Amino acid sequence: MRAKHLHVKKDDTVVVISGKDKGKQGKVIAAMPGKGRVIVEGVNKVTRHQKPQGTKSPGGRIEREAPIFASKVMLVCSKCNKATRIAHKFVADGTKVRVCKKCGETFDS
16 A cells, blocks of 8 residues: 655654664655655665766766655654654644644644
């Protein structure tokens, strides 16, 4: 089953909760809701062997981040600086925002 939405968005700060990179924090570079995966800065680094693409891109071993399952990351609250689950609340103007379960800080402004 594939996810239609994720609990994290691009530019969120997250912490990895399981796997080889457990405990690492990073910023979400890309979110793939159709596949249920995210790419996190500095997490799940893989080496690709790339052929030269003319003069603009040299060949060699290129290290980059690979996608991981979104269920392996938790959002980090900027106010209390802890990994937290997300609650949803409606603000006075009727918009739905993500809220920290621990301190009540809103993530979406």
